Amino acid sequence: MHCNKNAIELRGLSYAYPDGTAALDNLSVTIRHTERVALLGPNGAGKSTLIGHLNGITQAQTGTVLIDDEPITPATLKSVRERVGIVFQDPDDMLFMTTIYDDVAFGPRNMGLTADTVDSRVQQTLAAVGLDALLQKPGMHLSFGQKKRAALASVLSMQPAILVLDEPTSNLDPRARRAMIDFLKQLDVTLLLATHDLDLAWELTSRALVLDAGHLVADGPTHDLMRDADLMRTHGLDTPPLATRP
Numbered sequence: 001m002h003c004n005k006n007a008i009e010l011r012g013l014s015y016a017y018p019d020g021t022a023a024l025d026n027l028s029v030t031i032r033h034t035e036r037v038a039l040l041g042p043n044g045a046g047k048s049t050l051i052g053h054l055n056g057i058t059q060a061q062t063g064t065v066l067i068d069d070e071p072i073t074p075a076t077l078k079s080v081r082e083r084v085g086i087v088f089q090d091p092d093d094m095l096f097m098t099t100i101y102d103d104v105a106f107g108p109r110n111m112g113l114t115a116d117t118v119d120s121r122v123q124q125t126l127a128a129v130g131l132d133a134l135l136q137k138p139g140m141h142l143s144f145g146q147k148k149r150a151a152l153a154s155v156l157s158m159q160p161a162i163l164v165l166d167e168p169t170s171n172l173d174p175r176a177r178r179a180m181i182d183f184l185k186q187l188d189v190t191l192l193l194a195t196h197d198l199d200l201a202w203e204l205t206s207r208a209l210v211l212d213a214g215h216l217v218a219d220g221p222t223h224d225l226m227r228d229a230d231l232m233r234t235h236g237l238d239t240p241p242l243a244t245r246p
């Protein structure tokens with residue numbers, strides 16, 4: 001089906017915020033289906049700005065964003081949003097219905113699936129992230145770690161082929177972090193994740209992109225880049241503990 005297409009392609013993408021901040025500068029990169037890619041870089045590098053472009057929340061000012069080899073346009077937007085699931089850093093930006101059930105059902109309902117299909121997807125997805133006992137609770141009454149999982153479920157229920165995560169493990173306790181990593185490991189999707197959790201990137205991704213001040217400064221195998229202590233240090237990163245284990 002989609003395997004001979006590129007999942008995500010950026011062609012000469014630049015973006016400046018209305019106040020003049022140049023957040024992305026002439027980025028060109030291609031991610032193929034089934035790749036697992038880490039998006040690394042210091043605070044303010046442009047990672048979240050880049051992610052916002054991948055389902056049209058932010059429109060490209062200069063350059064083009066293609067999903068499955070097709071540019072994002074008003075005509076392709078709905079279909080792009082079914083194929084590219086983005087989980088933002090702050091789960092409070094993603095949970096807005098009166099129950100978790102409805103948050104997770106929102107996407108599938110919008111896709112026009114039948115009530116039975118919506119229900120089975122919601123049950124299945126909430127069970128997969130371990131929230132099936134809480135489906136009638138409102139998102140705002142969940143703990144932070146539970147909210148992170150509910151936000152992920154609200155995207156997974158659409159079964160996107162491309163999953164984009166902005167800081168999936170931030171503010172999670174060690175057990176919740178481990179559960180998140182193990183869960184993501186067994187997912188069969190194309191994965192792009194922005195993270196400061198370098199051990200997570202080491203464990204979960206085979207390729208890494210390093211952004212700094214809106215520039216793509218490195219693109220290569222995650223383990224090779226992370227073993228390059230100079231590269232890591234120059235861009236506000238570090239060689240993760242896992243990289244130094246024998």
Ligand SMILES: Nc1ncnc2c1ncn2[C@@H]1O[C@H](COP(=O)(O)OP(=O)(O)OP(=O)(O)O)[C@@H](O)[C@H]1O
Nearest residue numbers: 017019021023041042043044045046047048049050
């Ligand atoms: N709404 C905005 N208006 C003006 N500038 C912004 C806005 N949002 C972000 N920026 C600026 O754009 C640049 C890139 O920010 P972005 O949030 O994409 O970085 P990031 O790599 O995701 O950082 P972090 O690791 O802290 O999440 C920064 O210089 C930031 O100050």
Ligand SMILES: [Mg+2]
Nearest residue numbers: 047048049166
């Ligand atoms: Mg960010």
